[in-house]
Amino acid sequence: MLTGWVIYSGKVPLEWERGQQNAAAAGIELKMIDPALTEICVDDSRTSSIYYDGSKAAFPDFLYLSIMKDHHYNALALMLEMEKLNIPCVNPQNAVLAANDKFLSCQILSRAKLPFPKTILVNGEESIPAIKDTIGFPAVLKILTGAKGSGVIMVKTEEECRSILQLLHATAPGTNMIAQEFIKESSGKDLRVIVVDGKAIACMCRKAHSSDFRANFSLGGSVEDYPMTEEIKTLGIKAAEALGLRVAGVDLLFTAKGFTICEINASPGFAGIESCCPVNVSAEIFKLAVILVREKKAR
Ligand SMILES: Nc1ncnc2c1ncn2[C@@H]1O[C@H](COP(=O)(O)OP(=O)(O)O)[C@@H](O)[C@H]1O
Ligand SMILES: [Mg+2]
Structure with a gap:
């Protein structure tokens, strides 16, 4: 035993x-x-x-x-x-640390030449010119360590972005954030792929329950089994491998051409995926x- x-x-x-x-x-x-x-x-x-x-x-x-x-x-x-x-x-502990930092994860994906939306490490409202030049609006702002959709918001205009960054500076000075290109084809939906030991064992499509652009299951989104393709499998497996995770929940965004990596979770919940896919995640773990x-x- x-x-x-x-x-x-x-x-x-x-x-x-x-x-x-x-x-x-x-x-x-x-x-x-x-x-x-x-x-x-x-x-x-x-x-x-x-x-x-x-x-x-x-x-x-x-x-x-x-x-x-x-x-x-x-x-x-x-x-x-x-x-x-x-x-x-x-x-491993270092892989968990990397996965729990959304910017570090992007840096690792970038080194591994894997696709993900353009991302900027933001300091405050002084980052607006960089956001405007490289991403434009709408943009997605995220706190580095957020989960379950909280800490992820969309800013539609420069003014909205400035207000949010000012509010953040006033309430939580020094908080690092990222600004990310908004992938409009994925608004309100995304994929969650579960990878265990180098294998993509399940994939579900999550859809937001209202007009929210965030598709998290924990925010009340609906889930359904989604056919695993070679592209999905490869992105899931390579993203987990790049971070050094043996168990990962990889979020993929729909793009005009296929998929791009949204984020990689080191401790994915599996109630949602087990409710719609024939998979027993803890047994695999x-x-x-x-x-x-x-x-x-x-x-
Ligand atoms: N760049 C983006 N473009 C479009 N939708 C996004 C983008 N980033 C995140 N989302 C949506 O917001 C949700 C939450 O973002 P995510 O980075 O996964 O944070 P969390 O760790 O809180 O789940 C994603 O599942 C996706 O539906
Ligand atoms: Mg997520």
């Missing part, structure tokens, strides 16, 4: 209840770990100890980060400690985790 930790803060969602059953079927004892309840103790030896909910905890055989929300500092610190101890993290543990033991 292996033990696995799934890092999750807050109420455990239904998809992980199914995940518990899949884990048991794969011979894994699964613990949902709230990063806020962990204490990580390090010293100048190679060892370390972890306390969980007030008691010293036995180390697991592997760890999977299922959400990056509250206490993400603890979660990342825990992952780094596991990696030091040679305990496999299904997604556990298969991969078992392989990683075996590879480690063989070394």
Whole structure:
């Protein structure tokens, strides 16, 4: 029997209840770990100890980060400690860090020569000339670490853009944002591809529930199975590989010619995709985790 930790803060969602059953079927004892309840103790030896909910905890055989929300500092610190101890993290800590930074992700995609919308790292209203020159309006503004569609807005004009950047400066000075070319063919719809261990295992089309341009399932968008094509498969797999993720949710935008990469998620939710595609995401994650543990033991 292996033990696995799934890092999750807050109420455990239904998809992980199914995940518990899949884990048991794969011979894994699964613990949902709230990063806020962990204490990580390090010293100048190679060892370390972890306390969980007030008691010293036995180390697991592997760890999977299922959400990056509250206490993400603890979660990342825990992952780094596991990696030091040679305990496999299904997604490596540095890949999670890259995926949780929308500009760094774009820089990595750019190096890998993968397609994505033109993107600018924005400082404040002084960035407007650069936005005007390279992207124009409408443009999409995003905070670097946002998820589930919150922190993504469209600005239709220069004036609107200026107001938002001024508001941001007044309320949260120093917050980095990106401005991105608005891909109009994708307004209100996009694709989500799930990649596990270098394979694209499912693809769904998400449609916004109102006139919103954001198609996130968590914003109430509808989902349907979408036929996997070679282009979708290749973009999904290459994007995950470029970031170094073994499990990824890759968002693709529709363009006039095909697809372009919107963003890459290191901890994709899978309630939406499991509701419309014949896929069992946590079972695939556990298969991969078992392989990683075996590879480690063989070394
Ligand atoms: N450049 C863009 N052009 C058109 N639509 C976009 C663009 N960027 C994002 N979107 C829409 O907004 C949604 C949320 O953006 P995304 O970058 O994926 O942020 P989040 O991490 O919050 O999901 C996407 O799923 C897509 O529907
Ligand atoms: Mg997204």
